[in-house]
Amino acid sequence: MRAALLQLTSGDDPVANLAVVRRMVAEAAAQGATLICTPEVTNCVSASRDRQKAVLSREEDDPTLAALRAEAARLGVTLAIGSLAVKTPDADGRFANRSFLLGPDGAILARYDKIHMFDVTVSATETYRESAGYRPGDRAVVARTDGVGLGLSVCYDLRFAGLYRALAQAGAEVLLVPSAFSPVTGAAHWEVLLRARAIETGCFVLAAAQSGTHPAQAGTARKTWGHSLAVDPWGTVLADAGTAPGITMVDLDLDLVARSRARVPSLSHDRPYERP
Numbered sequence: 306m307r308a309a310l311l312q313l314t315s316g317d318d319p320v321a322n323l324a325v326v327r328r329m330v331a332e333a334a335a336q337g338a339t340l341i342c343t344p345e346v347t348n349c350v351s352a353s354r355d356r357q358k359a360v361l362s363r364e365e366d367d368p369t370l371a372a373l374r375a376e377a378a379r380l381g382v383t384l385a386i387g388s389l390a391v392k393t394p395d396a397d398g399r400f401a402n403r404s405f406l407l408g409p410d411g412a413i414l415a416r417y418d419k420i421h422m423f424d425v426t427v428s429a430t431e432t433y434r435e436s437a438g439y440r441p442g443d444r445a446v447v448a449r450t451d452g453v454g455l456g457l458s459v460c461y462d463l464r465f466a467g468l469y470r471a472l473a474q475a476g477a478e479v480l481l482v483p484s485a486f487s488p489v490t491g492a493a494h495w496e497v498l499l500r501a502r503a504i505e506t507g508c509f510v511l512a513a514a515q516s517g518t519h520p521a522q523a524g525t526a527r528k529t530w531g532h533s534l535a536v537d538p539w540g541t542v543l544a545d546a547g548t549a550p551g552i553t554m555v556d557l558d559l560d561l562v563a564r565s566r567a568r569v570p571s572l573s574h575d576r577p578y579e580r581p
């Protein structure tokens with residue numbers, strides 16, 4: 306299976322972001338990708354709630370989702386949209402941070418709402434409070450496309466190893482970790498956590514990331530770590546996109562899933578034990 310990771314520097318204008326993504330999706334398909342992955346909040350990176358309210362839509366009216374469904378069908382590719390920020394009917398006005406898996410006919414094969422909210426102070430000057438703007442999901446999702454089990458997750462979910470164990474034990478062979486990681490935690494934790502998830506589960510890990518300084522018409526500009534990464538089930542890094550926006554192609558030999566799990570079968574060696 307040939308996959309593509311799209312590394313983006315999405316700003317707070319969904320129309321401009323979509324134009325970039327469409328160009329990259331067409332280019333990745335031309336290079337033979339059958340699975341194309343985009344980062345978290347592909348449609349809008351913004352620190353301003355007012356800006357998000359002004360430019361974002363509900364899922365059923367979202368122009369990015371409609372356009373990318375049409376692109377998936379036109380090109381005959383599977384599109385894993387890392388996430389879109391979409392409005393919800395909730396009275397508190399919070400958004401959903403929602404992943405979409407689009408089939409080669411443009412159908413929505415699966416959706417997943419990010420479960421773990423990044424409410425974290427990463428340095429003396431940098432605090433994130435994701436749950437103020439987004440409502441968390443409560444359902445883990447494995448979807449199948451082209452006979453391959455895909456486990457869905459988003460960004461901060463990466464720190465919750467039990468989620469990935471559950472995805473792998475439910476049939477995932479490829480774990481998707483679309484992200485907008487902070488530069489501080491990215492430098493310290495990103496690669497080692499992604500490699501650990503691959504090794505623990507015997508899965509490929511595909512992590513398409515936001516990268517760089519994100520242009521903002523409202524609020525302050527955000528910075529993200531980049532380094533979109535592909536890891537094989539033995540923990541080997543197959544590709545690291547560095548920090549520039551662009552397309553990273555990677556060929557996955559899916560037989561490696563069974564071969565790695567045969568060498569170290571820890572995924573099937575869980576034992577019951579008393580909590581400490």
Ligand SMILES: O=C(O)CNC(=O)[C@H](CS)NC(=O)CCC(=O)C(=O)O
Pocket residue numbers: 345346349350351390402422423433434435459460461462464485486487490491
């Ligand atoms: O804000 C949005 O619009 C979309 N959400 C995000 O970008 C989220 C919350 S701020 N970012 C992360 O989860 C980074 C996790 C991270 O950096 C870590 O785990 O260290």
